[in-house]
Amino acid sequence: MGAHSEKVPVPEEVPVPAHGSHKPAIEIVESLDVDEAVAEAAAPERDIDVAVGDDLVEVKNLTIKFGGLVALDNVSFTIRRGEILGLIGPNGAGKTTCFNAMTGVYKPTSGQVLLEGRQLNGMKQHKITRAGLARTFQNIRLFGEMTALENVVVGLDARHKTSVVGALLRLPRHQREEKSSIERGMALLEFVGIAEHAGALARNLSYGSQRRLEIARALATDPKLLCLDEPAAGFNPAEKEDLMALIRTIRDDGYTVLLIEHDMKLVMGVTDRIVVLEFGKKIADDVPHVIREDPKVVSAYLGEPEDDFA
Amino acid sequence: MSTTDGPTPLPGAKASQAAADRQSKKGGAGTSADATHKKGLFGAWSEKWQAMPRQKQWLYLIVVVLIAYALPVINPPILSTEPGNDFPLALFSMAVYALVAVGLNIVIGYAGLLDLGYIAFFAVGSYTAAMLTSPDSPFVKIPYLWTIPLAIVVAMCVGVILGIPTLRLRGDYLAIVTLGFGEIIRILATLIPAMKGQVGFQNVGRPPGEGADGIPIFANSNGTPWYWLTLTILIIVLFLAGNLERSRVGRSWIAIREDEDAAETMGVPTFKYKVWAFALGAGVGGMSGALFAGQVGFVNNQKFDIVTSILFVAAVVLGGVGNKVGAVFGGALVAYIPLRFTAIAEYKYLIFGIALMLIMIYRPKGLIPARQRLLAYGQQAYQRVRETSAKKSAVVTEKEV
Numbered sequence: 241m242g243a244h245s246e247k248v249p250v251p252e253e254v255p256v257p258a259h260g261s262h263k264p265a266i267e268i269v270e271s272l273d274v275d276e277a278v279a280e281a282a283a284p285e286r287d288i289d290v291a292v293g294d295d296l297v298e299v300k301n302l303t304i305k306f307g308g309l310v311a312l313d314n315v316s317f318t319i320r321r322g323e324i325l326g327l328i329g330p331n332g333a334g335k336t337t338c339f340n341a342m343t344g345v346y347k348p349t350s351g352q353v354l355l356e357g358r359q360l361n362g363m364k365q366h367k368i369t370r371a372g373l374a375r376t377f378q379n380i381r382l383f384g385e386m387t388a389l390e391n392v393v394v395g396l397d398a399r400h401k402t403s404v405v406g407a408l409l410r411l412p413r414h415q416r417e418e419k420s421s422i423e424r425g426m427a428l429l430e431f432v433g434i435a436e437h438a439g440a441l442a443r444n445l446s447y448g449s450q451r452r453l454e455i456a457r458a459l460a461t462d463p464k465l466l467c468l469d470e471p472a473a474g475f476n477p478a479e480k481e482d483l484m485a486l487i488r489t490i491r492d493d494g495y496t497v498l499l500i501e502h503d504m505k506l507v508m509g510v511t512d513r514i515v516v517l518e519f520g521k522k523i524a525d526d527v528p529h530v531i532r533e534d535p536k537v538v539s540a541y542l543g544e545p546e547d548d549f550a
Numbered sequence: 551m552s553t554t555d556g557p558t559p560l561p562g563a564k565a566s567q568a569a570a571d572r573q574s575k576k577g578g579a580g581t582s583a584d585a586t587h588k589k590g591l592f593g594a595w596s597e598k599w600q601a602m603p604r605q606k607q608w609l610y611l612i613v614v615v616l617i618a619y620a621l622p623v624i625n626p627p628i629l630s631t632e633p634g635n636d637f638p639l640a641l642f643s644m645a646v647y648a649l650v651a652v653g654l655n656i657v658i659g660y661a662g663l664l665d666l667g668y669i670a671f672f673a674v675g676s677y678t679a680a681m682l683t684s685p686d687s688p689f690v691k692i693p694y695l696w697t698i699p700l701a702i703v704v705a706m707c708v709g710v711i712l713g714i715p716t717l718r719l720r721g722d723y724l725a726i727v728t729l730g731f732g733e734i735i736r737i738l739a740t741l742i743p744a745m746k747g748q749v750g751f752q753n754v755g756r757p758p759g760e761g762a763d764g765i766p767i768f769a770n771s772n773g774t775p776w777y778w779l780t781l782t783i784l785i786i787v788l789f790l791a792g793n794l795e796r797s798r799v800g801r802s803w804i805a806i807r808e809d810e811d812a813a814e815t816m817g818v819p820t821f822k823y824k825v826w827a828f829a830l831g832a833g834v835g836g837m838s839g840a841l842f843a844g845q846v847g848f849v850n851n852q853k854f855d856i857v858t859s860i861l862f863v864a865a866v867v868l869g870g871v872g873n874k875v876g877a878v879f880g881g882a883l884v885a886y887i888p889l890r891f892t893a894i895a896e897y898k899y900l901i902f903g904i905a906l907m908l909i910m911i912y913r914p915k916g917l918i919p920a921r922q923r924l925l926a927y928g929q930q931a932y933q934r935v936r937e938t939s940a941k942k943s944a945v946v947t948e949k950e951v
């Protein structure tokens with residue numbers, strides 16, 4: 241599998257507004273009308289000025305074994321700053337496992353994950369989050385008894401510095417952080433389009449709002465890389481398109497996105513580059529229109545029953 | 551070619567949920583979320599309370615606090631535990647239990663760590679006070695009031711020492727391990743000669759001051775000053791617990807309780823905050839123990855059994871897990887009932903056992919369910935929410951017109 245670790249030549253036009261270079265398979269709603277001010281308040285320190293296109297995350301020869309099962313087999317790929325990288329593959333291909341390895345949930349059997357050249361293996365999960373990797377979950381995992389706003393503020397807390405004593409005595413830093421977190425929390429909820437439900441308990445939110453809240457909460461940690469695990473699962477086509485437009489807006493706002501999505505058509509439309517996994521192995525890594533024609537990818541997906549594309 | 555086929559919506563629940571979402575979006579502001587929110591009697595109360603202006607809230611609070619302070623003097627006939635039990639002493643007992651419940655609520659209610667051995671910290675506090683004030687003890691003696699902060703510190707240290715190895719366990723496993731805590735302290739008290747086993751320590755210290763007749767103000771039989779002291783501490787602890795609740799610390803605890811893995815993934819140092827919950831809870835437990843030891847004046851290894859520990863848990867559950875005001879009521883109730891209804895005192899464990907079962911079946915969130923505000927500037931936040939939804943609905947109506 242040595243071929244996998246070698247770098248795939250990068251087409252020049254890949255990074256930022258790449259979605260003009262190849263026609264999306266379906267019509268995507270143009271960027272949501274989120275005004276600049278909201279975006280600015282939601283993420284004042286985002287990476288927008290940083291050089292676009294250099295390597296942000298490097299996954300090197302990642303292998304994960306569960307007993308005898310090799311869930312990931314020597315997988316290598318890079319994520320470049322400012323792109324939306326798709327991670328696709330049939331059920332059980334190892335996509336979620338790859339996320340879990342990157343975010344520190346699983347310890348890799350071998351291999352490394354580097355964020356801006358800094359090794360993440362062995363770091364505690366919350367440290368990885370603070371280093372700049374945020375994720376959502378395939379099966380929604382919100383804090384049900386907290387309101388939507390509070391959920392987002394938990395994410396914002398990742399950047400806060402108030403100590404237990406500071407909170408106990410309501411020291412000035414605590415007060416400052418609390419005030420700013422309400423502003424930013426509301427702005428983030430507005431950004432993902434659920435601000436009117438800010439005061440509702442997360443468990444009472446509709447399914448679609450919950451998915452969006454997960455994204456807002458992950459964004460709140462101010463990530464360099466946002467990993468979305470099937471954020472549109474269970475959506476109808478129109479809702480999926482809405483969500484993909486949101487993901488583009490997030491990218492245009494200066495974030496880098498790693499997106500797991502089953503729906504090939506959507507992935508083709510929204511991503512700049514795609515990595516394909518099958519049975520834990522990387523079988524392709526290229527721009528969408530090349531992936532579409534790749535016989536290995538086609539056969540991997542043909543081997544699956546129809547339903548799994550949805 | 552199937553790879554480019556149109557997406558087929560998933561069958562079943564998710565699709566219909568998504569459809570419901572669409573409906574609610576069309577419906578405009580806040581309809582779906584608010585409609586499903588059920589309010590009980592206490593829910594309505596708490597909503598009324600939240601809606602009150604700040605000054606009015608303070609006014610009510612001051613009245614309630616004044617009544618609480620006046621209780622041993624008024625000795626209201628319906629409430630009174632006399633003639634069976636001295637009422638001021640009963641009030642002291644209730645205040646101590648309330649304090650214990652508020653402390654344990656940090657551990658169980660906020661952080662969701664089922665600690666069945668909380669009595670251990672209570673015992674540590676009692677022994678700290680006894681061993682540093684009783685003439686029976688070979689150690690240096692210090693004034694009683696100094697033992698209260700010291701009991702907090704010692705209990706917190708014990709909390710950290712017990713917490714670090716055990717807090718890696720979760721759920722039922724943690725509960726089983728904590729059951730051992732109380733036993734550890736009890737057995738240590740039996741084995742270590744300096745802790746004097748069943749003989750124990752007599753004449754534990756008391757705060758200074760004597761009345762005109764030469765009898766100490768804080769005499770063992772005089773419940774009123776002990777009650778006032780404990781009530782004052784309880785109020786301070788409630789304020790501090792409220793501060794923690796509405797801060798990143800409280801949010802982290804609730805997040806851990808709701809979904810520990812997700813909390814960790816969102817950047818919450820879960821282990822650190824679990825140890826903090828344990829330590830702070832232990833500190834409050836230790837303080838309660840020191841107060842108890844001072845009032846009773848006698849400490850030995852017979853006072854700290856598992857059953858009492860379970861009674862503490864019952865207090866928290868009765869009050870509504872995660873609700874500090876509820877915990878005060880739960881704690882006071884657990885202490886009050888056997889003292890008030892002496893005829894049934896013998897069966898208190900049976901009664902509380904049955905009550906707990908009924909509560910868990912019919913009101914699993916306790917008598918006063920939790921809905922703490924987790925944002926320090928909650929009022930400000932919800933003002934923003936209202937503005938946003940007002941703006942949203944304005945836009946919707948504009949479009950419709």
Ligand SMILES: Nc1ncnc2c1ncn2[C@@H]1O[C@H](COP(=O)(O)OP(=O)(O)OP(=O)(O)O)[C@@H](O)[C@H]1O
Nearest residue numbers: 306309311329330331332333334335336337338378
């Ligand atoms: N904790 C675990 N223990 C054992 N096996 C696991 C574990 N997690 C995942 N696996 C296995 O690893 C393989 C890859 O699973 P993974 O969840 O990464 O797939 P996926 O690509 O995300 O699939 P899907 O599209 O269904 O979400 C599967 O065979 C799965 O059963």
Ligand SMILES: [Mg+2]
Nearest residue numbers: 335336337378
């Ligand atoms: Mg998966």
